[in-house]
Amino acid sequence: MAVYGAEGPFDDWASRPGAVASSLTHRLSIAVYVAEPGPVGRWLHVSPAIHEVLGVSPTAILEDPTLWNSLLHPDDREALIGSEVVLEPDTRARTDYRVIRPDGRVVWLLDDAVIGLDAAGRPVMDGYLVDITSQRRAERMMAAQARVVEGLTGRTPLREVLVGLPEACVESASAVACVVEVGDARLVALRSDADSVPRLGATLSADTPLPDSEATGRVTLHYAPGVVPPADDRAVPEWAVGLVSLAATRLAERERAELMTAQLAATLESTVDGILVVDRHDRVVGHNTRFARMWDLDPAVLAAGDTAAVTGAILDRLEDPAAFLAAVQHLAGNPEETSVDELRTRDGRELERYSLPQRIDGHPVGRVWSFRDVTETRRLQAEVREREASLDRLVSQVKDYAILNLDAEGRVASWNEGAARILRHAESAVLGMSYEVFFPDDAPEFGRADRLLQLALTRGSAREEGWFVRRDGERFWAAVVLTALRDDQGRMRGIGLVLQDVSERRTAQLALERRARTLATVGTIATAANSATSIGGALDTALLAVCEHGAWQLAHVYLLDDESGTLRHHAWHVAHDLDPHRFAAFIAATDAISPIDLPLPAAVLEQGRTVWVSDLTVMPATGRAPVGSAAGLVSGSGVPVLVGSERVGVLEFFSTSPRPFDVESDLVMRQLGTQLGRVVERERAERRSAALARSVMRLSGGNPPPA
CATH class of the missing domain: 3.30.450.20 (PAS domain)
Structure with missing residues (x-):
């Protein structure tokens, strides 16, 4: 029987026009077909690529008129068949829908056909089928991610933020069910043709620890019995558990911020001071x-x-x-x-x-x-002055504070046992000496003792924290208060000095400040990575932040070139306060040598973790080492850029001063490696999606977007 399509009649597959039956459609896995529309329509001709697209042979679909209808996804079957019933001749039908292959894999298809008439005047569809699963999966995953991010902007509980995630996983994979477990919460989504979560089928799952908790988050895909999970489904639970981790982390951060705000408000209300900001x-x-x-x-x-x-x-x-x-x-x-x-x-x-x-x-x-x-x-101070004699006896026995009486010239008139213990001078040796002996004599400290004394004399008191020195030369950090002592008539009677060794408190404070700087730098890196449209955009801000945080003078980035599969030099960063020509020879030597031939990046690639070199002279004195030494580079560190477990790059940092291993700097550099890995992963996905879009546009006769 002669069949009529868009190009005219033909009797068998071999007689179809060359443009349709060309090897190109086969190489691109595009199935070309001729079929009768409607619920009982027969397949009249089909290309061999139908096996790769639907997982059935051409013979099977031509001989079994019920096969096609059975493959249609239950959620799409009614709408698709209904649309074919109303098709008119000389029109074009373009739609997308899902099918469930015999092997259990769910495939999204783009179906593009023109409607013609056969010899008997009956309508026939002459078109092609293209697998667009990757594109639709990416769209649904992006939409789900957007919903999660939107949910994080308000005060929505974690369970409600993630409520649509299981359904998105089912729509993005070939599983019949998805279970998302977050602590004690359990969210379940089923495919429309499933009544419950299968107990015997295969599964794919991924876990993540939850912040501020010993609990974990888990995403599990369940497949129908006998179905082997497709390889590309493995990315779905990893992606979903990443969203669980993101949502849990953001909500934990929000709760901590709210707690800190409430604590600050409570602190302000509990203070004895009236506060105005x-x-x-x-x-x-x-x-x-x-x-x-x-x-x-x-x-x-x-x-x-x-x-x-x-x-x-x-x-x-x-x-x-x-x-x-x-x-x-x-x-x-x-x-x-x-x-x-x-x-x-x-x-x-x-x-x-x-x-x-x-x-x-x-x-x-x-x-x-x-x-x-x-x-x-002030009233009590007046009473205190009347009891000076008793107070003097008490002061002489205080051991945790150095309490001294000075004359108006700053000479020591008396001191207590605490002063002898903290300052380590004998009283007989120090009496009559200027209290300047307790201050460091280097340039930055010059004149400090006189300044404090003058402030106390003119304003009544002076206080500060700073470096002091004991008799044996040991420096220590102390809080000191100088107070002008006057009698009831306002006459000067001397200067009272109280000094407390607060070295331990300062050490703890500096540690807290460094951790705050670390967290701020990590936030800067994450913001740069999430908002950047390219690797270069993320690097500009992130490298500057890391170098300023860790006091690195030189930074270098290798990134994997996807086409060649090799690491290539991507970017250099030189501290703004240094002459870039100082490191020109070292940069040139690095660019001329493969990273696998350089000890530091090679070690990072091999170990997949931070490699810290406090002394670069222990590295082999070959390659770029001599010019690095000549440029004054003393220490360095390397960190991998990771996409999952794949090592897609190396970050190198160098310093002109000795740098022992530093936990805070290592945390910041590893965070940069992680965030750059996510940018690389995002760009890969965008390139794959763009390539697929261009292919589809060319096949449908449209103008593809520029690469």
Whole structure:
């Protein structure tokens, strides 16, 4: 029987036009067919590629009129058959739908056909089928990821954020069920032709630890009995468990931030000080209840941020409003300055006023004003002066503080047992000496003792933390307070000095500050990687952040070239405060040598982890080593760039000073390697998707997008 299609009649497959039956369609796995539309339509002709697309032979689909209908996905069958019933001659039918192959694999097809008439005037479809599973999978995974990210913007619980994830996994794979387990929560999605999760079929799963918990998250795909999971399904649980980890981490971070905010608010409310916070434009942005009560301010005025009204209310209650206003105006013009003084109110209260700049990344963004009612303190101070004799006996026995009396010239008049223990001088040797002997004598410290003494004499007191030195030359960090001692008539009686060794506290504080810098750098790297449109865009920001954090002077990146399968030089970064020509010979030597022939990148590629070299001279003195030594490079480190377990690059960092292994720097560099791996993975996916789109467009007669 002669069959009519878009190109005219033919009697068998061999007589089809060459453009359709060409080897190109076979090489691209495109199945060309002729069939009758509708629920009972027969397949009249089909190309050999149908076996690769549907997993059935051409003979089987031509001889069994029920086979095609049985392969259609139950969710798509009714809509597809219904659309074929209304097809008109000389029209084009283009649609996509799913089929379930005999081997259990779910395949998305693009079906593009023109409608013609056979010799008897019956409609026939002359078209082709293309496997677009990868494209549809990518679209559904991206949509699911967008839903998860959107859910993280509010206060949605983790279970609700992930509620659509199992269904997305089922739609993206050939499994009949997906189970997502997050701690005690269990989310399940079934394919429409499944009644329950199979107990005997194959599975694919992936796990992830949950933050701030000993629990884990798990995503499991369940397949019908006898179905072998397709290889490309393995990426689905890995992707899904990555979303589980992302969502759990973000929600944990949000909870910690909310807790920190609540703790800060509670701290402000619990302090004995009245606190007022203004931004760099002097608008009120925060306060505590004690401040409002201290100045009898209407909370509505504070909530409105009306700085003029707040300042006016304070001035109305001061004995010397002009002095306070002058201090406010002075600090407005000197945003970096810290200021402290005392105020007296018209109702007899004495207030200590302390003002310091609020900074972000070292730049002033506002100011914090602290007011403390010291009326009772001042009264008690008067009583204390009357009991000086008793206090002197007590002071002499204190061991944890060095307490000294100085004359107006700074000479030691007396000290206690604590001073002898902390400063290690004999009292007989130190009496009459200038207290400058307790300060380091190097240039940065020059004049510090005299400055503190003058502040104490002119302002009544002076305090600071800094380096001091014991008799044996050992340095230590201490907090010191100098107070001008006056009698009831205001006459100078000397200077009181109290010194406390706070070395341990400072060590802990520096560790906390370094961890804060590390977390900020990790955030910068993650932001750069997530927002970058290319590897280069991510590297510019990330390399600068890592080098500044770890004090590295030189950084280098190798990345895998997907076409050649070899590592290639991708980028160099030289610290801004150094002459780039200093390392020109080292860079040239590195670029001229394969990374597998260089000890550091070769070791990183082999071990798949950080390689830290505190002393580069222990490396073989070949290749680039001599020019690196000549450039002053002393130590280095290498970190792998990973996509899963695949090593797709190496990060190298070099320093001109000795660098022992540092946990914080290693954490930041490994984070950069991980984030770059994700950018590489994302670019690979985008290239594959773009290539497929261009192929489909060429086959459908359209103009493909540029590569």
